Amino acid sequence: MPSYEYVKCTDLKQAFDLLTGREQAYPLAGGTDLMVGMRGGKFDARLLVDLKDLEELKVLREDEKGITIGAAVTLNAIAAYEPILKNIPILAQGAHSVGSYSIRNRGTLAGNICNASPAADTAAPLYCLGASIVIAGTVGQRTVPVEEFFTGPGKTDLKKGELVHSVLVPKPYPQGNGIYIKASRTGSVDLATVGVAVQRWGDKVKIAVGAVAPTPVRALAVEEAVNEKGEKDWARAAKLVHDSISPITDLRGSRDYRYHIAEVLIRRGLEQTMGV
Amino acid sequence: MKMVQKMKISFTVNGDKETREVTVGQTLLKFIRNELHLTGTKEGCEIGECGACMVLLDGKPVNSCLVLAVELDGKELVTIEGLSKNGELDRVQKAFVEHSAFQCGFCTPGMIISAKALLDRNPNPTDEDINEALSGNLCRCGAYQEIREAVKASVKK
Numbered sequence: 025m026p027s028y029e030y031v032k033c034t035d036l037k038q039a040f041d042l043l044t045g046r047e048q049a050y051p052l053a054g055g056t057d058l059m060v061g062m063r064g065g066k067f068d069a070r071l072l073v074d075l076k077d078l079e080e081l082k083v084l085r086e087d088e089k090g091i092t093i094g095a096a097v098t099l100n101a102i103a104a105y106e107p108i109l110k111n112i113p114i115l116a117q118g119a120h121s122v123g124s125y126s127i128r129n130r131g132t133l134a135g136n137i138c139n140a141s142p143a144a145d146t147a148a149p150l151y152c153l154g155a156s157i158v159i160a161g162t163v164g165q166r167t168v169p170v171e172e173f174f175t176g177p178g179k180t181d182l183k184k185g186e187l188v189h190s191v192l193v194p195k196p197y198p199q200g201n202g203i204y205i206k207a208s209r210t211g212s213v214d215l216a217t218v219g220v221a222v223q224r225w226g227d228k229v230k231i232a233v234g235a236v237a238p239t240p241v242r243a244l245a246v247e248e249a250v251n252e253k254g255e256k257d258w259a260r261a262a263k264l265v266h267d268s269i270s271p272i273t274d275l276r277g278s279r280d281y282r283y284h285i286a287e288v289l290i291r292r293g294l295e296q297t298m299g300v
Numbered sequence: 301m302k303m304v305q306k307m308k309i310s311f312t313v314n315g316d317k318e319t320r321e322v323t324v325g326q327t328l329l330k331f332i333r334n335e336l337h338l339t340g341t342k343e344g345c346e347i348g349e350c351g352a353c354m355v356l357l358d359g360k361p362v363n364s365c366l367v368l369a370v371e372l373d374g375k376e377l378v379t380i381e382g383l384s385k386n387g388e389l390d391r392v393q394k395a396f397v398e399h400s401a402f403q404c405g406f407c408t409p410g411m412i413i414s415a416k417a418l419l420d421r422n423p424n425p426t427d428e429d430i431n432e433a434l435s436g437n438l439c440r441c442g443a444y445q446e447i448r449e450a451v452k453a454s455v456k457k
Contacts, residue, residue: 027305028325030370052368059327059366060347072324072368124436126361126414127348212435213349 032074036081036187040162042073044185051075051187053096054130056123057139075187083190090194095134095187099146100125102133112193114202114223118149121206124213134188137173140180141215143235147174148221149204151232151242153193157181160189167192174239200224201297205289209276217277218285222293229298231290236269236282243268246290250298258294262287309373313338314382322369329353331369332379340380340409344438351437354410355379361417363436380409383416392416392454401450403441411437415451423456 033039043049048070052058061067075081081096086107093102102108103120122128122136122145136146137157147170155170162185170191173181182188202223208214219234228251231243245264249255271282310319313336322331332341332355344352346365353364356378383390389397392415402408411434418425418433425433430451439447 029305030307030324030368032370032373055368055371056348056363056366059368063346074371123348124351125433126351126354126363126436127366129360129362130366211431 028069029071030074031071033078036078036160036189037162039073039075039078039187040160040185042071043187044162046071049073051138053081053135054098054132056127056131057135081189088195090192090197093133093191093193095132095189097132097134099123099128099131099133099136103128108193111197112149112153112202114149114152114204114221115146115193117202117204118146118219118221121145121204121216121219127213133191137170137191138180138182138188140174140176140178140239142174142177142237142239143216143219144240145204145206145216145219145234147240148219148232148234149202149223150191150193151240152202152221152223152230153198154230156192156194158189158192159186161186165189171242176238198223198225198230200226203293203296205293207277207285207289215276218271218282218289220286220289220293222290222297224297229294231265231293233265233269233286233290235276236271236286238270241268243290250294258291258298261294262291265290307370307373309370311372311374312376314378322372324368324370326369327365328355328357328367328369328372328377329364331372332364332377335369336379338379338381342406342409344406344410348436349438350407351410351414351434352407354413354437356413356417359417359420361414361433361436378413380413383412390416391456392419392451395450395454396447399446399450399453400443401446402439402443407437407439407441411439411447415447415454418451419454425451425455427452 050069052072052074053076076096081094083094084097099119103116108116136144150170156167157173204221206219207217216235221232223230234240243265245267249261255261265286271279273279308321332338342352344350348363348366355364
């Protein structure tokens with residue numbers, strides 16, 4: 025067994041110092057991706073910087089700005105948080121789709137997006153909600169829109185030594201239903217073959233798709249057809265998703281299957297949020 | 301600032317207070333089996349998919365293969381060995397026996413831990429709640445039907 029070092033952080037500054045000062049230093053929150061990645065050789069971690077007991081990262085609150093979700097908040101806590109269930113249930117659905125109940129007792133939303141899988145179940149709902157990622161580093165905080173946070177498979181906008189501090193879902197909340205629909209090989213403990221989030225905003229709609237491109241993407245052509253051109257034939261609108269995605273073939277599904285299922289799930293999502 | 305490859309941790313396991321030195325990098329699963337010698341917790345996939353290593357950490361079910369032993373510091377651990385009291389099986393364990401809710405038995409400790417946690421947080425679960433609670437536990441013999449019946453039978457009337 026390689027030798028590891030471990031530090032349970034007592035403040036954020038300590039975390040930044042360790043993460044910038046040491047090679048092979050990795051932040052640890054829920055650990056559900058990190059531990060698997062370390063075992064599989066994806067992460068060559070030697071120093072584990074445990075953030076999960078930092079009070080400021082455990083924040084889950086609603087205020088005049090919206091809902092703030094600290095980086096150490098677990099997915100189960102998010103899926104059960106009343107203001108989320110009431111105002112933005114699509115995010116609860118996304119959080120609830122990750123792994124299994126026991127995984128969600130450890131795994132965090134911040135970890136889900138920092139792992140930056142194109143299939144991350146919480147990403148597509150966050151795209152539809154216009155969420156912001158609050159990033160903390162030695163020189164202070166900065167905020168990026170979630171759509172700029174993902175830069176490629178496993179890649180994010182985070183610079184060395186920076187951490188996701190929290191995720192803000194801003195007010196005003198959407199007026200209307202939202203739904204996250206996940207196609208996967210098994211009912212749980214599987215990544216999305218395709219994941220589709222459709223969120224109604226009054227008479228408009230926002231749509232995001234996961235696992236069909238290097239990052240989660242908005243289905244902008246579909247949105248334009250529905251929002252600007254008044255398309256009411258959801259099947260015809262959904263076909264336009266082909267313009268926004270570039271899926272690959274992997275063990276979860278072929279490229280062609282992903283094109284097809286993305287279209288089907290968007291049609292269903294439009295039916296359920298915008299009416300038949 | 302302490303950076304350590306070995307660390308002393310204090311915790312409660314199945315009701316008993318313990319202090320041990322653990323190696324950083326060791327999983328909670330290995331620690332439970334190899335250091336605490338509680339081998340009811342099983343090692344299956346080691347990547348959080350099968351649920352054979354399920355334990356209760358501060359009352360919540362977690363995959364012990366995805367937790368570091370050092371993270372046990374200050375926490376309360378319950379393994380399958382901790383469920384029986386004074387030589388008597390817990391009602392979930394009894395129900396599993398009565399319903400033959402296993403074949404080979406390898407998944408059983410994890411299944412029972414997940415079921416126990418469900419009943420602790422939700423004394424009257426629906427079928428959907430049961431499926432959800434056991435979603436991270438695989439049974440390769442395929443005893444799911446009997447397992448679900450056993451969990452239903454453990455609900456206090």
